[in-house]
Amino acid sequence: MRPQVDDEQNCSFRLKVVLKPGVDVQACTPIADAASLVDADVMSEDNFSWLSRWYLSHCDDEWEHAYGVRIDTLDNPGWSLKIDLTATSLQDKAFERVTQGEPSDDLKGWHRTGSWWIASVQNGQFEAFCGPLDLSAAIGVFRRWADETAKH
Known part of the structure; x- marks a missing residue:
């Protein structure tokens, strides 16, 4: 996982998870909502x-x-x-x-x-x-x- 700032899309937090080589899932959310991406x-x-x-x-x-x-x-x-x-x-x-x-x-x-x-x-x-x-x-x-x- 690597968070990235992406100003062009008004995205404060970008999460990319590589499930296996060539298959990944990306999520973009405001930083205030980033905690909702993680199941504590x-x-x-x-x-x-x-x-x-x-x-x-x-x-x-x-x-x-x-x-x-x-x-x-x-x-x-x-x-x-x-x-x-x-x-x-x-x-x-x-x-x-x-x-x-x-x-x-x-x-x-x-x-x-x-x-x-x-x-x-x-x-x-x-x-x-x-x-x-x-x-x-x-x-x-x-x-x-x-x-x-x-x-x-």
Whole structure:
């Protein structure tokens, strides 16, 4: 999902959701009505909401100034997710690198190979790289590890 401002059509908020390659749904609504596009009951249990709560639980007026969560795009296309583990319960915990699918070098390759992600811990950070529709799954890898680690 990528909100866009579109002045030409008097649209304050544009939402585009790619259902699968080549099939997408678009919605345009005034920003005041944007919340109606999101079902709070469905969103409350997703990986994005969980990550937001995890981040907030580590904010203590110090940690968030030096550490945090970074989400960025890749040019093949895809996403990168980096989560600082310093001063968290995960800082010294073991994490075995996990992979799913086959990374692609470009959009054409992604259409051919589909979903993929790679996750590891490097230099005190959880790092995940994934395909353009796999960001939630990559967050889910971190979530499962954090939840399992908390149980032990």
